Amino acid sequence: MVLRARDVMTERVVTVWADAPLSRARDRMAEARFSALPVVDRTFSLVGVISLVDILRHRDDPGATVGDAMTEQVVTVQATTAVSVVAHRMRVYGELRLVPVVHKGQLVGVITRSDLLRARRAGGLFRRAARRLGGAGITGPMPEAMVPRGAGRIGGRPVSSLRVSDVMTDGGLVAIPPGLALDEAAEVLLSYRFTAVPVVDDRDRLLGIVSEADLMSGSTDGGRRTRASTVDGVMTYDVEVLHPGDPLTAAEHLLAERGFRVVPVVDDDQVLVGVLSRSDLLP
Template sequence: MRVADLMITPPIAVLPHATARQAARRMDEEAVGCVLVAERGVLHGILTDRDLVVRALAPQADLETPVSEFMSAPAVTVDVADDLEAAYRAFRRTGVRRLPVLDGHRLVGLLAIDDLFLDVLQRLSDLLGPLSFSVLREGSAGPGPAARPPSPQEHAMTRQWNTVGEVMTHAVVAVGRDATFREILDTLQRWKVSAVPVLAGDGRVIGVVSEADMLTTQDREPDRAEAFTAGEMMSEPAVTVHAESPIAEAGRAMARGHLKRLPVVDDEGYLVGIVSRGDLLKIHLRDDEDLAGQVKVELLAALPPEQTVAVDVRAEEGRIILTGTLPEASTVPVLERLVRAVPGVVDVDVRALAPA
C-alpha cells in the first residue's frame, strides 16, 4: 500500500497571511487537528491545534496574528509515490504525527499518523490468527530437535503489546467538572498533553476535554471563553476501555466513534490510564533494538536451537535483516513468514543461506 492510498486529498490548507483565528475556525469546521500553510501549491509549514494552544492561547497572543507566526516550519514531508513503510520510518525517525505529501515540490495531500491507524487495524486483524509455531515447524524440511520455548528472561527482553494496559499511559492528569478554561489550559501546557479526562465528584470518568474543545470554545465565545468550565466544554459521555482489553478492541472503539483517545478505567469506572491512537501505533513504531529482540524471541520458539544460533538478526528502521546459515534452503520462506508476522516489522531481508 502506498502513501497515496491513505492520504487526505485535497489537503486542508490556509494561506500564510490567514489569521490564527481563521485557522482555528477552519480546523473546527473540518473537524481536523491541523491545517497546512500553503500558497499556490507551495508548502510553507504546518499548524496544529497544539501549536495554537501552546503558542497562541497559553501566552494570550492576539489571534488576529498571521498563522506564519505560529506554524512549524520547515515541515517533514513524504512523497506521494512512497510506500507506507517509508511513512512508518519517517514517523519513527522524527516523532511528528503528520506528514504533508508532495508530488515533486507540489503539495498534494496530508498523511497523519491517525490515517495509518486503519492500516494497523488491518494488520492486527491479520495477526489474530497467526501461523502456530507447530505449523511452522511442520513446514520446515525434515525432522530435527524440537524448538525450545523462550525462557522468562528472554521474554522479558521484549514487550508483547497485546493489551491496552501494555501500551497505555499510566501517569494521567485529570480535572474536575468545575475546572476553569484557564486551569485546563495551564494543565495541558504544563503536562504537555492534548486532552484531559474529566472526573465526577466520586472520581469516575464522565468526559474528556481536548485542545480542539478549547479552540472551539475560544472561537465561538471569544468574549467569555475563560468563564467556561470543563463540564461545559467536555465531550460526553466518556467512551472508556479496560486495561485488560485487547488492543484490537480499543482500536475498533476508536474507529467506530472517530475518537483519538480513550480513558482507561477499572471495573468500578475509576481512571487508571489513557490510551491514544498513537499508543496503539507503538506496536508498529517501536525502536529497532526492541523489534530485533522480539524477532529473536520468536525465532527461539520456532526453530531448533542449533538453527537459531546460526542466524543473526538486525533491524534498520523497522526492516529486519537475517544473515547466517541454515541447514535447508526450504527454511528461508518459513523464516520470512514468521518474521513478517511480528508486529512492527515493515519489511524482511533474508540473507541466510543454506550451506552448499
C-alpha cells in the same frame, strides 16, 4: 506488495493560506474537526503546518497570522514513500500527527496516524468494546470528547478566573478496558475520530490512556508484530491528570506548553470524571 504513501493518503486536503488570520485556521479546524492543517501559498506549494497548539500559543496576539504561528520546518514524504517509512517517522517525532505528501514542492495529499491505523486494521466494527462510564453500552454516536471542537468554552472570560470544571467535557465520557484487543482499540479511535481514549477498571478508576501513537508503536515494531495484543501492553500508565478544582492555568501549561492533546480529569478516588482537550482552551 509494498504499501506506498499514495495508497493511504487523503487527496482532498483542507488547507489554509499563510497570510490568513489565525482565526481562519481555527475555524477551518473546527469545521473539519482536525487538529492540524497544511499551510500553502497561492500556487498550492507547502510552506508549513499549523496546529491547535500553535494557535493556543499565539492566542494573546490578535494580529497574528497563520504564517506567524505555523511550523515551517515540516517533515514531508513523496507519494512513492513506503508506508512503513511514514509510520517510523511518526513514531520518531512523537508530536507529529500529520505528514504532508508533496511532489516538486506542491501538496498532493496528507497522511495522518488515523490513515495508518486504518490501513493496518483487521476490519470489523468493535463499538461494543467501548462503554460510557457507569456501565451503559454504546448504541449511537459517541460524544465529542477528545476531538477538536474549535469553539472553546472560555469565551471572553480570563483564564486566571476559571477552574478545570468550568470547561472540561464531563458528559457521556467514553473509556475502554485494559484487556481490549489492539485492533478493537484502533477501531474505537478510528470510528469516532478520537486521538486518545482513557483506560479504566470496572469501577471507572483511571488506569492510563491509549493513543494513536501507542497503537502505532505497540502493534508493530519495524514491520514485525510485537507480543502485545491488548491495550494494557501498549498504553501509557504514568498519566498526567487534573482535578476539577484545579486552576485552568495548570491545564493550559499541560496542553499549550507541554504539548498534551488530552488530559484526563479525576476525582480524589482516581475515578474519571472528565477530559480536557486543547480545543476546550480556545476562545
